[in-house]
């Protein structure tokens with residue numbers, strides 16, 4: 236049982252990096268970005284194809300990030316320059332990426348048998364096998380969180396946060412919101428693709444369907460994190476996203492063990508996210524209900 | 534300072550809803566002028582301010598700010614020259630960010646933003662001092678999120694933000710209209726104080742005729758997209774609400790049937 240939970244935690248951390256990407260677009264930029272399903276797969280595809288061809292697996296993951304950036308850039312340009320609403324713009328990119336990902340991979344699945352990856356590297360230098368996934372996840376997670384914490388404290392980072400908060404205001408203060416929106420989408424999808432690239436190497440294959448529903452999983456992690464770990468400090472809010480992702484993975488692992496069919500997993504996740512999204516509303520409704528009853532009793 | 538030449542603005546151009554909100558406006562405002570603007574709902578007051586600020590682009594004509602042709606300059610570039618406060622207190626500040634962070638964003642208006650800190654330590658001290666002078670009890674709550682503030686506090690903060698980095702021109706669009714009368718009066722007093730301290734060239738839209746008369750050295754009245762009254766100097770000082778109503782009827786050829794303006 237320990238090892239089952241441990242491996243769920245490891246996966247939670249690796250997928251948590253994707254959730255941090257979703258956090259940038261969904262929470263910081265206030266942009267419902269469905270590019271994610273496509274850019275996650277793109278990251279996995281690029282990373283798997285390059286690793287399979289003998290490219291340095293770390294470099295493969297970095298190039299996967301560049302792919303994610305281009306995906307974010309596409310959605311950003313569709314939204315700001317062609318004035319297509321964000322949700323629609325990102326769906327267009329996501330659909331386009333399905334074809335692009337198939338072209339990148341050449342087939343729907345790229346196995347990484349006997350191919351060196353970041354994870355096999357660590358095994359080769361004697362890192363305890365069962366801790367490799369968690370080790371890699373923690374290193375990348377720490378780097379990403381540190382970078383995000385720094386960046387969103389800078390002038391440009393603050394301008395991106397303000398764009399998500401009140402675009403009118405920040406335009407009046409001299410910021411070109413097209414630029415900040417594009418920047419946020421580029422960064423968010425870079426992290427999503429990084430996560431996809433790592434996951435492909437970790438599981439030992441890249442798959443055309445690996446990103447399906449990724450956006451919902453990202454939202455689940457963010458919301459679970461917010462509900463369970465209410466935090467004001469930005470650093471802790473970022474860590475809460477990772478915790479949310481870990482909790483999500485553990486829940487998934489448990490319900491699968493208790494007999495949920497793996498094909499029903501997406502339905503389960505959707506219901507979970509719907510409930511989690513409803514929770515803040517439910518809380519305030521409950522508060523109002525209590526108040527009304529108090530008045531009636533008085 | 535500000536020169537507007539033959540500027541018109543038509544909404545929904547080329548559709549059945551085509552509507553000309555401003556008609557051939559000619560207007561020159563001198564450095565240091567404090568101009569109040571009144572007019573009924575839909576007269577075109579906000580449209581005029583939005584054209585100056587670059588939120589909207591005109592059909593044609595020319596807008597010069599400080600001998601710089603800004604007619605087609607995008608809003609975010611023009612922002613370097615302009616301080617703005619809006620009618621909606623929510624619109625001028627970022628609610629999920631701190632009071633200090635909002636001020637820091639405003640301090641960088643018109644500057645290139647890079648990878649330096651969004652807010653430096655030394656700035657916080659400076660902001661605490663500025664807020665202390667406001668006497669709204671905000672200096673002790675520098676890190677508090679702006680969404681926790683009242684409408685009046687938010688408008689006062691937006692005013693501070695608009696003038697923190699001295700603008701070439703200050704644009705106020707009914708910035709006290711959403712506040713209760715007492716708070717509105719306080720914010721107006723603060724407005725006047727900031728304007729006179731920095732000698733700011735200002736355009737202030739108001740729905741209150743008394744305020745339009747009381748404040749500033751020049752008064753414009755808009756009606757159906759035209760400037761129908763332009764009173765300044767001694768004439769403005771001697772102005773009464775009754776005079777304004779008379780002048781309006783003569784100039785527009787119609788009764789001023791705007792309760793909001795009459796009652797306030």
Ligand SMILES: Nc1ncnc2c1ncn2[C@@H]1O[C@H](COP(=O)(O)OP(=O)(O)O)[C@@H](O)[C@H]1O
Pocket residue numbers: 544545552554572573574575576577578579580581
């Ligand atoms: N963005 C817009 N799109 C379409 N019509 C507009 C827009 N802004 C203003 N108008 C119209 O232009 C006219 C002038 O509006 P506005 O300048 O807001 O008036 P005021 O501020 O004097 O009340 C009104 O008829 C209004 O409906």
Ligand SMILES: [Mg+2]
Pocket residue numbers: 578579580
């Ligand atoms: Mg208006």
